[in-house]
Amino acid sequence: MRVRLVLAAVLVSAMAVAAGCGSSSSSGNGGSGSNGSSGPSLPQSIGPLEGSLNLIAWQGYTEDNVVKPFEKQTGCQVNVKYGQTSDEMYKLMQSGNYDGVSASGDASNRLIASGLVSPINTNLISDFGDISPQLQSPPHNTINGVHYGVSYQWGANILMYNKTVVSPAPDSWGVIFDGTSYKGKVDAYDSPIYIADAALYLKSAQPDLKITDPYELTQPQFDAAVNLLKKQHQQIGNYWSSFTAQIQDFTQGSIVIGPTWPYQLNTLKAAKVPVEAVLPKEGATGWADTWMEYSKAAHPNCMLKWMDYATTPEVQAKTAYTFGSAPANPKACAILDKQVKNYCADYHVTDPNYFDHISFWKTPLSECGDSRGNTCVPYTEWFQAWTDIKNS
Amino acid sequence: MEPRPVRIGLRIFSFGVMAFLYIPLAVIVMASFNASRIPTWPIKNYTLHWWSLAMHDQHARTALENSFKVGLAATAVALLLGSAAAFALSRYRFFGKNSLSLLLVLPIALPGIVTGLSLLSAIEYLSLTPSLVTVAIGHSTFCIVVVFNNAVARLRRSSSSFEEASMDLGADGWQTFRFITLPNLATALVAGGLLAFALSFDEIVVTNFTAGAQQTLPLWIYNQFRLPNTAQEVNAVAVFVIALTAIPVYLAQRLMRESGGIGGRG
Amino acid sequence: MATPTASAPFGARRRLSAFFYRHRWLKLLALLIPPLGWIVVVYLAALVVLLATAFWQQDELSGQIIHTFTWDNVKTVKDDPTLHAVTRQTVQMAVLVTITDILLALPLAYYMARVASRGVRALLFVGVLMPLWSSYLIKAYTWRLMTGDAGTINWALDKIGLGPLHIAFTTTAMWLAFTYIWLPYMVLPIYAALERIPGSLIEASSDLGGRSWRTLRSVIMPLALPGIAAGSIFTFSLTLGDYIMVDLVGGNKTDFLGSVIFRYQGIANDLPLAAAIALVPVIVITIYLLLVRQLGAFEAL
Numbered sequence: 001m002r003v004r005l006v007l008a009a010v011l012v013s014a015m016a017v018a019a020g021c022g023s024s025s026s027s028g029n030g031g032s033g034s035n036g037s038s039g040p041s042l043p044q045s046i047g048p049l050e051g052s053l054n055l056i057a058w059q060g061y062t063e064d065n066v067v068k069p070f071e072k073q074t075g076c077q078v079n080v081k082y083g084q085t086s087d088e089m090y091k092l093m094q095s096g097n098y099d100g101v102s103a104s105g106d107a108s109n110r111l112i113a114s115g116l117v118s119p120i121n122t123n124l125i126s127d128f129g130d131i132s133p134q135l136q137s138p139p140h141n142t143i144n145g146v147h148y149g150v151s152y153q154w155g156a157n158i159l160m161y162n163k164t165v166v167s168p169a170p171d172s173w174g175v176i177f178d179g180t181s182y183k184g185k186v187d188a189y190d191s192p193i194y195i196a197d198a199a200l201y202l203k204s205a206q207p208d209l210k211i212t213d214p215y216e217l218t219q220p221q222f223d224a225a226v227n228l229l230k231k232q233h234q235q236i237g238n239y240w241s242s243f244t245a246q247i248q249d250f251t252q253g254s255i256v257i258g259p260t261w262p263y264q265l266n267t268l269k270a271a272k273v274p275v276e277a278v279l280p281k282e283g284a285t286g287w288a289d290t291w292m293e294y295s296k297a298a299h300p301n302c303m304l305k306w307m308d309y310a311t312t313p314e315v316q317a318k319t320a321y322t323f324g325s326a327p328a329n330p331k332a333c334a335i336l337d338k339q340v341k342n343y344c345a346d347y348h349v350t351d352p353n354y355f356d357h358i359s360f361w362k363t364p365l366s367e368c369g370d371s372r373g374n375t376c377v378p379y380t381e382w383f384q385a386w387t388d389i390k391n392s
Numbered sequence: 393m394e395p396r397p398v399r400i401g402l403r404i405f406s407f408g409v410m411a412f413l414y415i416p417l418a419v420i421v422m423a424s425f426n427a428s429r430i431p432t433w434p435i436k437n438y439t440l441h442w443w444s445l446a447m448h449d450q451h452a453r454t455a456l457e458n459s460f461k462v463g464l465a466a467t468a469v470a471l472l473l474g475s476a477a478a479f480a481l482s483r484y485r486f487f488g489k490n491s492l493s494l495l496l497v498l499p500i501a502l503p504g505i506v507t508g509l510s511l512l513s514a515i516e517y518l519s520l521t522p523s524l525v526t527v528a529i530g531h532s533t534f535c536i537v538v539v540f541n542n543a544v545a546r547l548r549r550s551s552s553s554f555e556e557a558s559m560d561l562g563a564d565g566w567q568t569f570r571f572i573t574l575p576n577l578a579t580a581l582v583a584g585g586l587l588a589f590a591l592s593f594d595e596i597v598v599t600n601f602t603a604g605a606q607q608t609l610p611l612w613i614y615n616q617f618r619l620p621n622t623a624q625e626v627n628a629v630a631v632f633v634i635a636l637t638a639i640p641v642y643l644a645q646r647l648m649r650e651s652g653g654i655g656g657r658g
Numbered sequence: 659m660a661t662p663t664a665s666a667p668f669g670a671r672r673r674l675s676a677f678f679y680r681h682r683w684l685k686l687l688a689l690l691i692p693p694l695g696w697i698v699v700v701y702l703a704a705l706v707v708l709l710a711t712a713f714w715q716q717d718e719l720s721g722q723i724i725h726t727f728t729w730d731n732v733k734t735v736k737d738d739p740t741l742h743a744v745t746r747q748t749v750q751m752a753v754l755v756t757i758t759d760i761l762l763a764l765p766l767a768y769y770m771a772r773v774a775s776r777g778v779r780a781l782l783f784v785g786v787l788m789p790l791w792s793s794y795l796i797k798a799y800t801w802r803l804m805t806g807d808a809g810t811i812n813w814a815l816d817k818i819g820l821g822p823l824h825i826a827f828t829t830t831a832m833w834l835a836f837t838y839i840w841l842p843y844m845v846l847p848i849y850a851a852l853e854r855i856p857g858s859l860i861e862a863s864s865d866l867g868g869r870s871w872r873t874l875r876s877v878i879m880p881l882a883l884p885g886i887a888a889g890s891i892f893t894f895s896l897t898l899g900d901y902i903m904v905d906l907v908g909g910n911k912t913d914f915l916g917s918v919i920f921r922y923q924g925i926a927n928d929l930p931l932a933a934a935i936a937l938v939p940v941i942v943i944t945i946y947l948l949l950v951r952q953l954g955a956f957e958a959l
Contacts, residue, residue: 059618079605082615097521184824190910238827238909244623245802245906251430252806254826271430322621380928383921390913391740391747394870399773406769409762410782413789413841416800419810420792423800431803433810473693480690484682492694493956494947499701501891501943503899505916506936509923510704513711533701536693545850565675590790596902613795630796637791638784645784 042121046304053078053302056092056101058289060323061152070309076302085191086361093117099297100306102152104287105140105361106193106379112141112148117292119146124304127311127329134355135328140362141290149292150307153316153325155347156286156358157189157197160260160268160277162250173201173280176257179231187249187258188232190239192379192386193361197259197285198225198232200359204282214285214359216368222377226385230392239390243324250275259284262347263324266340279357286358288328320347417634424627431624446628455612456633462524462608463592466531467539470588471581473532474539481540482547499534507533508601515602522604530602531595535588542584543577550576582644590637609633709940712933723929731934741918745938748914751829752897755836756844756890762837763844763889764882770845771852786845794839798906801835805907827909835907836897843896844889851885852878887955894946898939915939 053076055062062080071077081098083089086107093101093116103111111117122128128136128150135151142148161170166182176186177198188194199214202224211221237255240246247264249255251273265277291310293303309315316332319325321339326347333344340346348354368376394402419433427437446452477496481489499507511530515522554576558568596610603611613626678685712731715724735741770782789797804810805825812822825831855878863873901916910917915938923932950956 059615081605095516184827187909190905233911236909236911238911241905241910242618244617244619248431248803249806251432252803252808252826254807254809267430271428387744387913387918387921388740390911391743394773398870402765402769402773406766406774406782409766409841410785412762412838413785416797416804416838417789417792419800419804420796423803431799433803433806433808433813469696473696476689477693480686480693484686486686490951494951495697495702497891497947497956498705499697501895501947502705503895503916503939503943505899505901505919506705506708506940507701509919509929509932509936510701510708513708513929514704517707529700533697536697540693549854559679564672565678566671586787587790590787594791594794596795597899610793610795613793617795617799626793626796630793634788634792638788641784641787641791645780645787 042119043124043300043304044121046124046308047301049074049076049301049305050299051075051077051302053100053299053306054098055080055306056083056089056098057081058083058102058104058323061102061289061319063318063322065322066315066318070306073309074302074305076299076305078306093294096294096296098294099299099303100291100293102289103141103149103292104289105138106363108140108149108290108292109363109365111292112143116295117148118295118297118300119148120150120293120304120307122147122150125150125308125311127308127313127331130313130331131311131328132330132350132355134352135288138288138360140288140360141292149290150311151328152289152291152310153319153323153327154286154288154360155261155263155325156279156284156354157259157261158265158277158284159280160250160258160265160275162253162256163274163276165253165256169276169278170257171278171281173197173282174205176235176259177201177228177232179234181235182256183235184237185254185256186232186235187238187240187246187255188229188236189259190241192382193285194259195222195225195229195382195385196359196361196364198228200285201282202228212370213368215362215364216370216372216376217364218368218372218375219377222381222385226389229389233389233392261324262326266324266346279354283357283359286360288360289325420627421631423624424631426624426627429621429624442625442628445622445625446632449625449629451607452609452612452616452625452629455607455609456629458524458606459593459609462528462531463589465528466535466592467585467589469528469532470535470539471585474536474584474588475543475577475581477536477540478543478547482544483552496537496540500537504595504597508598511598512601522602524603524606524608526602526604527599527608530598531592534598535592538588538591539581539584542580542587546577546580586641586644708933709937710933711930712937714930716928716930731930732937734931735934735938741935741938744913744915744918745942747912748898748916748939749942751832751836751914752894754833755840755897756893758833758837759841759844759893760886760890762841763848764886767845767848767852767885768878768882770849771855783849786842786849790842795902797839798835798903801831801838801903801907805831805834827907827911829908829912832903832908835903836893836900839903840893840896843892844886847888847892848882848885851882851888855881884954887950887953891947891950891955895939895943898942 055078057080059082062078067078067080081092083092083101086104089101089103090107090110092098093111101107101111101117103117108117131151135154137145137147138151141151159170159173159176163169165185166175175181176188189197196214199211199217199221202209202221203211203214206224209221209224211217217225238249240249240258243261243264246255246258246260247267250264250268251271260277262277265275268275291307293300293307297303310319311329313329313331313335316327316329317335317339320327320332320336320343326344326349327333327336330344330350333349336343344350364377364379364382366374366376366378368374422435423431424442425438425440426432426435427439427441428435481493481496507530511526515526520526554572555568558572559565563571594610596614599608599611600614607615609629613629616626617623678688711723713727713729715726715728715730717724766782766786770779774782806812807822807824807826809826811825815822825834859877860873863877868876899916901914901920904910904914904917915935919932919935922928922935
C-alpha cells in the first residue's frame with residue numbers, strides 16, 4: 001500500500017514537472033531580429049581575433065588541409081559541425097551556438113529573412129574583387145546591395161548518362177521525365193528542391209504554363225511539375241543524396257541516367273566508366289554556397305578572418321578539388337589546372353554563358369518577387385508534395 | 393530425442409543460416425582490400441591502402457575511443473540500474489508491476505527515431521549542449537532495458553530461497569548479496585552488459601540526434617561515406633572492430649559456459 | 659559466522675540490513691526509484707513532450723514552437739492518403755520480415771539449444787552474436803553492393819548459370835537486407851527460451867506416449883512462443899522505424915514511416931508535424947506490445 005502511494009506520487013510529480021516545463025515559454029533562441037538591411041553600421045576593420053571559431057559546413061568544405069593552416073595563421077581554433085541538409089543547417093543556426101555557416105541558396109534567403117545572419121563589409125575581404133562577377137552580388141546572398149556573406153563554391157546539376165546504354169545521346173531532360181525510358185535505371189536528386197528541375201523543364205516543354213522562375217511557381221505551375229515527377233517515379237531506380245552512392249550506382253550499371261554534379265562525372269570518367277554528361281538545352285539547376293556570419297556570433301572577427309581566408313586562391317583551389325566544385329574565385333584556376341588538367345574548363349569556372357543557364361537553388365517563398373505578388377507556392381508545400389511524389 | 397534425419401536436416405539448415413549471416417561479412421572483409429575507390433564486384437585488384445589509411449586516421453581513432461567511452465558509461469549505468477530494477481520486479485509484488493514492465497520495454501521497443509527525436513527536443517528545450525554526455529545518457533536508457541531483461545530472466549529462474557537460507561544462517565543483506573545473489577546473477581549481467589555495449593557501440597539513429605561536435609564510430613562512418621576519395625576506408629575500420637570484439641565475446645562465452653550459463657539442458 | 663563482539667562498521671551494516679529486512683517496501687523503493695527515475699526523467703518525460711508537440715504549432719518564419727493546442731497536425735496525419743499508404747507499406751514489410759526471421763531463426767535456435775553438442779553450441783552462439791558487432795551502416799552499404807545489377811548476388815548467379823535478377827532498389831532487396839540484419843535479435847530470445855526447457859519435460863512427454871512431432875507441437879512450441887514473441891518485438895519495431903536501410907538499399911524510392919518522420923523533422927524542420935507522424939509508430943508498437951505481452955514476450959526478452 002505504502003509502496004503504491006509513494007510510487008504513484010513519484011510518477012505523478014515527474015509527469016507534472018514534465019508537463020509544467022512544457023507549458024512554459026518556447027524552446028529555441030534563434031535571433032528573429034530586424035531584417036538586416038538597416039542594422040547597426042558595419043565594422044570597418046577586423047578586430048582582435050577571439051581564438052576560437054564554430055562553423056556549420058558541408059562535409060568537404062573544412063578539410064584539415066584548409067583548416068590547419070588557418071588555425072596556425074590566426075590562432076582561431078576551428079570546430080566544425082557538419083550539416084547533412086540545408087534545412088539542418090538552418091536549424092543549427094537557430095541554436096545560436098555557431099559563428100558561421102556555408103549556406104546554399106535554399107537556406108541563405110531564409111537566414112537573411114529571419115535576421116540570423118549579418119551584413120558583411122566586403123572591403124574586409126581582400127580577394128572579394130577577384131570573385132567571379134556573377135557571384136559577387138547574387139540574389140541568394142545580396143539583398144538591395146547589402147552583402148550577407150561571400151560566395152565560396154558552386155556547381156550545376158547536369159545530366160549524366162552511360163554512353164553504352166543510353167542512345168541516342170540526350171540533349172534534353174525529357175528522357176528522364178517521360179515515365180518509360182530506362183525504367184528502373186533512372187535516378188534523381190533526393191530533395192523537394194528537385195521539383196524546380198521539373199519546373200525548369202516545363203518552362204521550355206510547356207511554354208503555356210508561362211513558368212519564369214522554377215522556384216517561384218504559382219499553384220497550376222507547381223501542380224504540373226509535381227505531376228511530371230509522379231510520372232517520372234515510374235522510371236526511377238533510386239533518389240540519391242550521397243554522391244558517393246551515385247558513383248557506385250553508375251559504376252555497377254544499376255543506374256544509367258540522371259542528374260549529377262561534376263564531381264561524380266569526373267570520378268567515373270577517371271575510373272574508365274563510360275559516362276558522359278550534358279547541360280541540356282532547357283538549362284539546369286545548380287547550387288552556390290555562401291559563407292555567412294551569425295548575427296550574434298560569439299567570435300565575429302575570427303569569422304571575418306575565415307571568410308577572408310576562404311576566398312584566397314589557394315584555399316579555393318583546395319576545396320574545389322576536394323569537393324568537386326567550381327571555385328568562386330577564378331584565380332584558383334592557376335593552381336587547379338596544374339593538379340587536374342583542364343579543371344577550370346571542365347567545370348566552366350569562368351564561362352558566364354554557362355553560368356547564366358543555371359538556375360541556382362533558392363528557397364521557394366509565397367512572395368513571388370514579381371508582379372504576381374503573394375501567390376507562389378512556399379517550401380512547406382514543396383516537401384509535402386515530395387512525400388506524395390515518392391508514394392505515388 | 394529427435395529422429396536422425398530431422399537432426400541432420402536441422403544441422404544443414406543451421407549452417408546454411410550461418411552462411412547467410414556471414415557471407416556479407418566476408419564481402420566486407422574482401423572490400424577492405426579492394427583497390428578501387430568505388431565499391432565494385434568482383435574485386436579486380438587488391439591493396440592494403442585502406443588499412444594503412446585507417447591505422448593512421450586520427451579522426452577514426454578518436455571516434456573509436458569516443459564510442460568506447462560512451463559504451464562503457466552507458467553499460468555501467470545500465471548494469472546498476474538494470475539489475476536494481478530486475479530485483480524490484482522479480483522479488484517483490486506490488487501494484488502496477490505489469491505497467492512497469494511495459495514501461496521498461498518501451499526504450500527498446502519504440503523506434504530509434506522516436507527516441508532520438510524526443511531526446512533532441514529535450515536537449516533543445518533545456519538548452520543543453522549536445523556532447524558525448526548526452527549521447528551516453530541517450531544510450532543508457534535502452535541499455536538499462538537490455539540488462540534488465542537478462543537479469544530478470546535469471547532471477548525468475550532462481551528462487552529466493554537461497555537468499556533466505558543465507559540470512560537464516562546469519563549473513564546480513566550485504567553478505568548475502570555478495571556471496572549468493574551476485575555470483576548467481578553474474579553471467580546474466582555479463583550477457584546483458586555485452587549486449588548493451590554492442591547496442592551502444594553500433595548505435596546510429598539516437599546518436600545522430602544527441603551528438604554534438606564529437607563523433608562516435610557510427611557517426612564517423614556515416615560521414616566518411618560521403619567523402620568519395622576515402623569512403624572505402626570504413627571497411628577496414630569495420631573489419632578491425634569485428635576482429636577486436638571477437639576476443640571479449642569469446643571470453644564471455646567461455647565464462648558463461650563454465651558457470652553453466654548456456655550449458656545444461658536440465 | 660556472526661561474532662558476538664561485532665566491530666562498529668559491521669554492526670552498522672547489520673543494523674541497516676535488518677532495517678531493510680523489516681521494512682521491505684523501503685528496500686523496494688530504493689531499488690526501484692533510481693532506474694525508474696532515470697527512465698521517467700530522461701526517456702518518458704522527453705517522449706511525452708515530443709508527443710505533446712504533435713498538438714502544438716510552429717511559427718512558419720522563425721521555426722519556434724508555439725504552445726497553443728491544435729488538432730491540425732493530427733488531422734493532417736489522419737486524413738492524408740499518402741501517409742496511409744506509407745503506414746501500410748511499412749507495416750507490411752515489418753510483418754514480412756518478422757515472419758521470415760522466425761522461419762530462419764527457429765530451426766537454428768532449436769538446433770543450438772537442443773541438438774548441438776556443447777562445443778558446437780558455443781561456436782554457434784558466438785557466431786550469432788558476432789554480426790551484431792559489425793556496423794549496421796556498413797552492412798547496409800554492403801547489401802546495396804550485393805543487390806546491385808553488377809553486384810555479388812548477380813555475380814554468384816551468373817557463376818552457376820542463372821540469369822541476373824534486377825532487384826536493385828526494390829522492396830525485395832529491402833526485405834532481404836532487413837531479414838539479414840535483424841536475424842540475430844530473433845535467434846537469441848528463441849534460443850534462450852528453448853534452452854530453458856528442462857530435459858525432464860521432454861522425457862515426460864515421451865513417457866506419456868508422445869512421439870517427436872507431438873512433443874514438438876504440444877510441449878516445445880508453446881514454451882518457445884514467448885521467445886518468438888520477444889524476438890518479434892525487435893524485428894517488428896526495428897523495421898517499423900527504419901529509414902537508413904530504406905535509403906541505402908531501397909533507394910528511397912518509396913517512403914517508410916521513419917523516412918517521413920526524418921524528412922519532416924530535418925528538411926522541413928516541422929517538429930509538430932513530425933511528432934504527429936511519430937504518433938503512428940508509437941500507437942502501432944504499443945498495440946503490438948500489448949498483443950505479445952499476452953504471449954509472454956516480456957518474460958522472454
